[in-house]
Amino acid sequence: MPGINFGQQFFRISADFSIKEKISDGTSKLIIGKVFYDLSAEKIIYDISFPEPETWVLQDTTLYRFQSNELLSETSSFIIPNSSFFHYTLSGQLADFGLKNSGYTIIDVEKKKIRF
Amino acid sequence: MKKLIAFIVPFLITGISFGEEIKPDVLDFNSALIEAQFSELDQLEEYVLSNEGITLKEVVANSNAFDVNLDANMLNNFAVNAGDHPVAGIPSFLWGCVLGPIGIAIVHFDAEDKDQTRKAIWGCVALGGVYALLVAASYIFAFSAYPF
Incomplete structure (x- = not known):
């Protein structure tokens, strides 16, 4: 019964990340760290090592920034953990990025070829 | 709040998508050109990864080794981009x-x-x-x- 063998559900994910940006004013950005996501807690944690050690915790619609276990700031965010790539990966919704459960009905799907 | 954002974001995305006709050259993705533009940042990334725990100040002190003009407040600016959204x-x-x-x-x-x-x-x-x-x-x- 292969269905039963696939019964194990993953609920945590971690990944190394590097964010590189080039800005029109000639400056550049490089942010390096690790990211963790817990499906049951619906919380994204960014453990940043460069440019400065910092921890960002994204829960619900709030972004908390910590440095040396001290809260630096608390701001609202448009990035919602349960609408993130990590959530869709762990909950098996990556195929449609959660659109089926968003309250909308898919009527038609059109594919366009993009040149790379 | 989450439901409100989840409801509004698709409207914003479709507004951006259909608000302006996409020029054909926008969809031309020249990966070689982009990789060339990021080559200095790639070198810096390798340097940072091979020197665990190194900070921006230490990199700036060795800035002659890298031809990169780094944004001193990159974390603050990034956090503001992620968080500063008025009603x-x-x-x-x-x-x-x-x-x-x-x-x-x-x-x-x-x-x-x-x-x-x-x-x-x-x-x-x-x-x-x-x-x-x-x-x-x-x-x-x-x-x-x-x-x-």
């Missing part, structure tokens, strides 16, 4: 300035962000200041036009 895209100052205490209440309960509430309060204070100036100006005009 309905309208600046919080305007909420307070136009609607007064009602605007402050809307910002306070919807944005749930002390900084945004503070901006709305400053907007309300500005409104009060303008109102006080207008009242003072009208009294001055009245007394000057009809002196006792």
